[in-house]
Amino acid sequence: MGGKAKPTKHSAKEIAGKVAAATTNKGGGKAGLADRKGGAAGHAKFKCPSCGQQAPSIKSAEMHWDSKHSKLPFVPGDWSDTHAEHGGVTTAGVAVKGAAKQKTVHELAKTKTGQEKLKQLEQEKLKQQF
Ligand SMILES: [Zn+2]
Known part of the structure; x- marks a missing residue:
């Protein structure tokens, strides 16, 4: 064991775990649980x-x-569409942590004003370091 190779700071498993934690729809308390059940x-x-x-x-x-009910004719219209009854809203992913933030930065980078805003944020970060 040992040798010249630098020890890796993050194992693949560790990173995978972090990615999973950021993108898995879990947690979020009652709202997260209700959301995962399809709202x-x-x-x-x-x-x-x-x-x-x-x-x-x-x-x-x-x-x-x-x-189950083959004696009666199948009438699709009799089956209530629960999604339509609730306005077509089901799982919204409220408990997914990573996606929303990444998208925001990604969206910012797309527009000119967004890029300026990102630059501004970078400069503010630098100022705080001194
Ligand atoms: Zn039935």
Whole structure:
């Protein structure tokens, strides 16, 4: 062991862990948890009019109907679209920490005023060092 190689300051595993922590939709308390459950609407889009079983798509809804309620005709219109009922809002990713910040810097770099703002921030940083 040892040798001339400099010890690495960050292992790949460590960095991967940090990236995961910044981009994984976790934490955020009650708001984060509710968000991960798909907000008020939930992830499943359709709800069986007969037994209340939820289905993510009308196709899986039909499969459920065929296996559970095949005596009655399948009527897609009877399946309530829970997403539409809640305004189409489901998971918003409120607890994702990294993405929003990175995007802001990225967005700033795109515009001329944004680039100036970034320069200004850099200069303020330098001033604080002295
Ligand atoms: Zn059903």
